Amino acid sequence: GGAIEVVARNVPAGIGAPIYAKLDTDLAAAMMSINAVKGVEIGEGMAAARLSGTDNADEIFMGPNGPEYSSNHAGGILGGISTGQDVVVRFAVKPTSSILTPRASIRLDGSATEVVTKGRHDPCVGIRAVPVGEAMMACVILDHILLHRGQVGGAVGETRGKIG
DSSP states (O other): OEEEEEEEESOOTTOBOSSTTOHHHHHHHHHHTSTTEEEEEETTGGGGGGSOHHHHOOOEEEETTEEEESOOTTTTEETTEEOSSOEEEEEEEOOOSOOSSOEEEEOTTSOEEEEOOOSOOOSOTHHHHHHHHHHHHHHHHHHHHHHHHHHHOSOOSOSOOEEO
8 A cells, every 4th residue: 555645836825615616625535536545634634633723723924925824734725725835635545455365255146265366466556646646636726726717707826837
């Protein structure tokens, strides 16, 4: 198995929605749709459950060039809407089950059998999942930029960003 982190930089603040078209909801769904993915985290993810509210809060203050945050525990998304910070998503892929070691299984009639996989198989799908996760994040963010443009008009952000 493996864990992959994908980061999108220069995501414009304000894309997403507080209820139905939440940016984090769509990112999680996109990552979960990748084969072998069994878990998704945004920002601190599951580790946030071990933090207090004061430790997890991404405080905002006015900096010399506009709003700034003291941290990015939320992974660049608060209340379903992008903050302008890096959007950080991690996902876990399960280990490859088609291994050379014989594994127990059953036949259609319920009787026991053994499955023996032959041939060459990837020892870890996590390596191949990296560009797929990057592409999924890019698609979701671009969808949300276009949705935002369609709802409020005008252009928000650039459509030439770097995800990696």
